[in-house]
Amino acid sequence: MFGPFERMVAWRYLRARKGERFVSITAAFSLLGIALGVAALIIVLAVMNGFRQDLIGRIIGLNGHLAVQPASGRSLPDYAALAERLRGLPGVEQVAPTVEGQVLLTGEGGGASGGLVRGIAPEQLRERAVIARGIRRGSLEEFQGEDTVVVGMRLAARMGLRLQDRLTLVLPQAKGGDFSAAPRQRAFRVVAMYEVGMPEYDGRHIFIPLAAAQALFGLEGAVSQIELFVADPAQVAPVTAEVRQALAGRPLRIADWQGANSSVYAAVVVERNVMFLILTLIVLVAAFNIISSLTMLVKDKGRDIAILRTMGAGSGAILRIFLLCGATVGCGGTLIGFALGLGIALNFDALRTGMLALEGTPLFRPELLYLTQLPAVVDPREVAQVVAMGLILSLAATLYPSWRAARIDPAQALRHG
Template sequence: MPFEWLVGLRYTRAGRRNGRNSFISFISAISMAGIALGVTALIVVLSVYNGFQTVVTERMVSVLGHVEVYEVSGAGLGDWRTAAASAARNPQVKGAAPFIELQGMLVHGGDLMRPAIVRGVLPGEEPKVSDIGKQMKQGALEALQAGTSTIILGEELARELEAKPGDKVALAMAQGNSTSNMAPTMHSFIVAGTFESGHNEFDSGLALIHLGDAQELINVSGPFGMRLRLQDMQKAPAVANELRTVLPGHLVIRDWTKLNSGWFAAVKSQKNMMFIILTLIIAVAAFNLVATLVMTVTDKQADIAILRTLGASPFSIMKIFVVQGALVGVFGTAIGVICGVLLALNVGVIVGMFESLFGMHFLSKEIYFISAVPSDLRWADVASIGVTSLLLSLVSTLYPSWWAARVKPAEALRYE
């Protein structure tokens, strides 16, 4: 091993000959702990952000589908099965189902009113593009039959309306254009069941009726569009681009990333900002190395002078203190990565223990869409955090090491 490494390693675990050495060792330990704490916090926070995004995305897509196709004019697709057959030629497309979306006000008991999106679907086709059939809490999706005026409500929407299966609810819909003063039309439906997707936006604001009933409500002959499910949802943008060249007519084709682009952009910007903020914690701990190395250089000037008289070059002296600082950064980063990975993999269990211990709930389902703290550890994030921490530690060693290399042996040994 080169002598620079030996001396740097010895300085890293400085002995206890006097109070100054003990203090320098203490400052080194604090710097190492600070780096470890910053790395741990950054890994855990980014994993929770990733988990939050993954869970909410899955719940959104379970209701929305991966790709939506509809006519620009609003006249509808007409023969949607022909369009579905054309889309199915793409190997990524594994299911298609038609839909109509309406907006209205659901009324129950005369005084309970809630706005809702009412989606007309075909019960036999809907399971091909969504998981609502598996998410039924009461009743079954097959209860939607054309001409029976049945409706399925989101679980939270049903709770707010105080409606249960068998109750009658009224759907109030505006008629005419937005500037008319015509009274809304009222349509009566029988609640056939409820579903719970796990996403509060849909559970509190979505209702399902049969496609035939939806067509009769607005007097159209076909669906507005169709939704597609893919083998790999991450390829939805590419598949949407390919379908634009395949499907005939003036169609709007949007993938799931465009349907909720505002939400995804907000989460991404928050994640990036959190990365920057928590990186500053690592930077503060890393730059504590500057103070540690400056004190070490001051304390070891005589040793530096002796090494210089024995033939050590200024670059060798510089390497000694770079090694010392780098070792602190490496050990701190390694400890932080290990602790961060362990915490990120078990964050749900740990949060659950704290909730049970203090009798509190960290996440409100109404606010955050989910009630448990998710975690999605991504090794690319761990690698970027580790590299950032090591680079900051290395940069922190440059000035003290350069200063050590400039020590003049004669001046340093004058009073020895």
Template sequence: MFTAFERLVAVRYLRAKKQEGVISVIGWITVAGILLGVGALIVVMSVMNGFRHDLLATITGVQGHVVIGSFDKSLPDYEKMVVNLESKSGVTAASAYIEGQVLATANGNNTGALVRGMKREDILKRDFMRNAVVQGSLDGFDEGSGVLIGIRMARKLGIYTGSKIKLISPEGQVTAFGSVPRTKTYSVAGIVDVGNAMFDDGMILMPLKESQIYFRRKGTVNYIEVILEKPETARERMKEFRAEYADSSIWMQDWMARNSQFIGVLQVERNMMFIIVAMVVLVAAFNIISSQIMLVNDKAKGIAIMRTMGASRKSIMKIFMITGSSVGIVGTVLGTLAGVSLALNIENIRRWIEAVFDTTLFPPEFYFLTRVPASVKIEEVFWTIVVALVLSFLAAVIPAWRASRLDPVEVLRYE
């Protein structure tokens, strides 16, 4: 494709002499621009992928893929429904639970919390929740009256395993003087670390029987959750379940609908970040044009001499295509290596920066996750490389075409 002559001249042009220092600096700036653009694009896309994956994994790991409830706010025949749902193909597990808002208080500290009354076996069915228990255990959970609380809530209230926590529910007993909030003190049987600030800061797991007593729902539950082998089929499977319970007051909702706000925001952020960072690569590509045009102007005499000695316009164009594309290739390769390395070690880098500068770069209260996730996808890295190389190639075309159109007679007229 390229002759030895064309490669030799291109390499000599890439080696700037002292009088060509400005051109050399611009060339290195262009390489740095492409490096930063490609590297930043890979890091941003990887972090956004990891953020979406981990956030949805924690949400579905706690909430399930399909939730079933009743407009009457009560499911009396929940045990039969659970057995029926679990017997269906593609269903990993089904669990009944009670959910209610409370005010949790301990050591003079207060915080709002969401109580989920579940059976021990239903917690164990979910690897995500079972592995989240970092203190205490689930042994005897159903028979006891202890509760599991999120690790961030434990820190906020200053409590630990064995401590006491008071729960106050607005759904209390109705008396002649009005509704009296229901108050009861429980012991902390364990602490869970889900990895999602939304749950770690406001979740309390209570034995199902105890929650039925506390929320006055004896023999009934609020919801049933279904865990599927393939979460992406939740919408289709929900239609099947709805058809089976079409004559009842039951409603259903899949995990995508329940978290549509999160999914939508994440997608918008991902697209916008891609566009913004891609502009860096585009600007660097324009730098290739400017640096190569300066090189063409500087080498005009040499181009004219080569043309008079028999070099064709096509050969001249190839020479400058090599010089321009080489800048893009070097920047893309270095940017890819830097971007992948940073993405794979982003959490360690975040911890180091926070330790050195005593600051918080990733507040869990705002981002919900307790760490910076990253998921490097080979196909996205591949397309990032392709886009950067194509832009570099296209940016090299204009200066190369201009070099090939130089008229040696005009250039050497006054020499």
């Protein structure tokens, strides 16, 4: 497309010579602007992807990807056969019947707090990666029998709990709704403490064995819900449709994590899109800089263009020369930004550690400490979109100045040059 003559002339025009420094400096700033804009887009999108993945992992790590609940009432009888049927559906990796309810917690030292109890089979709790990774004290191997409990670190600190302490769960209202009856209560032994980095969970959720929860809440032979985990949480909608079809006609309510946490998920998506739009404006401004620098170059080289035309260079050759000048700046900046952004995103953990060491003080409050551990997740499709956008904007910015250069009348340029 570009011949040797056009490449030679374009390269000579891009080199700064005496008296032409300003045009070259403007082109250099245009290249730098494109590079920084593309790099910022790649880095921010990678960090936002990491934030979304980490937040979603913490939310759904405790709650399951979708849940099957009774349409009315609080119990789901005959759950064993129902769970077995759900295990055979495509895309379903784990099925966990659970019992859930609010209780009053009292410790040996006299501390009291409200809490959310979740009854689950011990082997299924051990399979939940977010809990297994978050164990700070004790061990999930001791979570067995009917008198053990796993609590969050924030709850344990608030109530002064230590391992092997007794934690009493009090259910204020006895079965049947008779307010004259004594509250039901049961003591459990603390065998493990977890921390997932979300204050809502670390300070409120506790886990007890499924059989103990059934006895405490009077749900012998029944559960509150059945939680399902799928292979890809982002593709939970097709599995939800399969579950609805398999359970059609039954008085059940099916909810997935996207619907249950719609406000949080929507906020993350909106924030990511807004950041993409804001940073795209940086690339757009840099593209306008290419237009201005190339327009100045065309004006500065008007006499040279006229001489080239009189020597036999066609308007197409002039067009390609200035297209090549602008494309060199724009595409060069895009490729530099791609390399810079990808390098920072792929080494984000090491750079973050260095920044924290230089800062000397935490960047976030203790309850938001998990933000300092966010991974940067690079999505190849997004990187390709950013690079393509940078290249397209850069090439588009060269069209008008190049067209103006090709339309210069040699006679007029020489007369007024």
